[in-house]
Amino acid sequence: MQKRILIVEDNEQNLYLATFLLEQKGYKVIAAQNGLEAIDKTLTEKPDLILMDIQLPEVNGYEATKRIKSMSEIHHIPIVALTSYAMVGDREKALAIGCVGYIEKPFDPETFVSEIEKYL
Template sequence: MSKKILVVEDTEDNRQILRDLLGMAGYDMVEAHDGAEGVARAAEHKPDLILMDIQMPVMDGYEATRRIKANPELAAIPVIAVTSYALSGDEEKARAAGCDGYIAKPYSPRQMLAKVREILK
């Protein structure tokens, strides 16, 4: 049974890149277009991993991660922040919100798959 990854990302091009990358690596992908939808999809699908964009409409990735981690049924799901915010202190802010990992955009496909495999091992 392949692992299910929830991608919470508001940009279609970024979702398409991850759709191709994760699909070729044998993962099942569920998509959400904003943080609020991400929280709902996490509860609905109970994925093995969540890749969370930070800057999104409706609800940002920090708040979405806090809500997911506050739900006892979802709290153990690892969340990786995937963000173009790569300034000093941004990784700490993501981890403070509950993220288990951090990848700055742009990332290499190899870097993304290595992080996904590391978390899912």
């Protein structure tokens, strides 16, 4: 069965590149451009993995992650922070709210899919 990945990203270029790389490896990609859309699509689509940008319009990635993790029907879905936030403590903050991993942007297209596959 084809694995489904929700990418929450408001930057068109980042979304395009991540989608392209994942689809080339056979994954089904679902896109959301803000935190509210991410919550809605997680509830309706039930993806196998969520790649969550942190700096988002409407509701940021931290808050969207907290809300998803608080809902019993979807709290088990792994979330990986995919973010340009790379200051001391940002990784720890993402992990503390429930993310299972943290990937810094810009990500390396050569290793991106193999990094993601660790969480599936």
